[in-house]
């Protein structure tokens with residue numbers, strides 16, 4: 001049942017992706033699905049493929065189920081459908097104006113009514129794709145001196161490079177279609193309740209304050225001190241945080257409230273952003289009572 005729903009929703013997201021990609025070409029001339037970064041990373045294809053597969057994984061997320069091999073297979077199939085669909089959509093919407101300009105706005109006559117001037121062959125879907133690849137005008141994104149991304153048209157590259165580029169685009173679509181599955185697989189899951197767990201950042205402290213904070217937290221967990229009292233006294237950092245720190249994230253099941261606390265050590269990178277030193281991560285199991293105390297934002301009303 002769930003797989004059927006996934007297929008139906010996946011077909012819908014795939015159709016929307018095709019409409020979006022073909023619409024982009026028609027209205028702006030941008031081949032969004034062919035966008036690549038640093039010449040080889042098929043970002044547009046990855047995102048487009050991801051959108052095609054998102055319906056399958058969206059249903060799984062809502063139902064709290066983990067993806068299986070079959071789901072990935074369906075997603076890859078949808079990614080392939082999306083890829084063919086976009087090119088078919090470009091062919092189906094390719095019209096030629098009286099002054100022989102190709103457009104995707106239905107102006108003039110459909111391209112299938114034309115023949116190539118040199119060979120006299122009709123323009124079929126297959127020859128249209130060959131032509132698309134040979135005269136590819138993809139755009140690449142790259143950063144110039146770390147500034148804003150600029151869009152540089154790439155034209156006149158050799159046809160071998162164009163075919164490699166096209167091949168990378170196919171791979172991008174197929175890989176991209178399973179991105180949603182990758183995200184779901186990474187996400188913590190409560191096997192008992194069949195729910196995806198939620199994650200919530202509680203607070204961050206500078207490393208000097210870490211030992212005192214952990215021992216105070218230990219009191220909450222072992223001797224029943226109220227979390228609400230504890231959180232008032234935590235020397236929590238206020239954004240924007242500028243120094244290395246420890247971040248306390250709570251992960252919990254929205255149904256049974258069993259969960260755990262992740263203490264992440266955040267190191268400052270050269271560009272000023274933070275990344276976790278994963279080797280130092282600490283995990284502390286949390287009882288459902290503590291989780292309930294934390295997630296109830298409004299304190300219970302005092303009895304009169």
Ligand SMILES: [Zn+2]
Pocket residue numbers: 190191192193194195253254255256257258
């Ligand atoms: Zn649970």
